[in-house]
Amino acid sequence: MSSIESQIRQNVDRVTDRINAACSRVGRDAASVQLVAVTKYADLEWVQALRTLGITDLGESRPQQLLERAELLDAEIRWHLIGHLQRNKARKVLPMVAFTHSVDSLKLLTAIDRLVEELGISAQVLLEVNVSTEKSKDGFDVQELLSGWDTVLNCQHVEVSGLMTMAPRSENIEDARPVFRELQNLRNQLRDRSNGKLPLQELSMGMSGDFEIAIEEGATIVRLGSVLYNGLTRREQT
Secondary structure: OHHHHHHHHHHHHHHHHHHHHHHHHHHOOOHOEEEEEEEOOOOHHHHHHHHHHHOOOEEEHHHHHHHHHHHHOOOOOOOOOOOOOOOOHHHHHHOOOOOEEEEEEEEHHHHHHHHHHHHHHOOHHHHHHHHOOOOOOOOOOOHHHOOOOOHHHHOOOEEEEEEEEEOOOOOHHHHHHHHHHHHHHHHHHHHHHHOOOOOOOEEEEOOOOOOHHHHOOOOOOEEEEEHOOOOOOOOOOO
């Protein structure tokens, strides 16, 4: 085993222990939390080490890099697009991804719905919500999503599987808790308005600095990058 594989194994083991502990604190089954390893700043060798450990869910922020890496890595990977998706990139990206976490407008959602039908593919998406109302973040405004919910329900081909958000950066990680709690409350409200059509099972929230709080507040998907690569120094620049 190389030094890189050994370091990443240690990091993954620590993260797994932290996920298990967070689930235990709130009486959840750890199997209810999906780890997505974010590879945006990771060397290809690090990504390959993650695959050696059996991690199959990888997340990329940039569509072009996702497409490039999908060609280099094995077909068993479930790719997650976690960054912004422009409508003119959707045709190339959608067939390659298992989940798109960043659908941030009704225009993008309806465009994806049309493309899914046209291309004859399936697509699972999450609606990105700017719960913290930060101007620097993409995503639906909460009231915008509530008022446009009928448009979401009218989509016939794309599968809207849940919601995604990012907490504001803060030195106090507890500042993330009300943001995550509000996303879960919003999900419950929207699910009630769906009359059984959309169960909205997925909540994608929590990154390296706050994923334990996200799990305590109901996250089903956590998007982790830097915490998986502690102790490693980048070689390639992408």
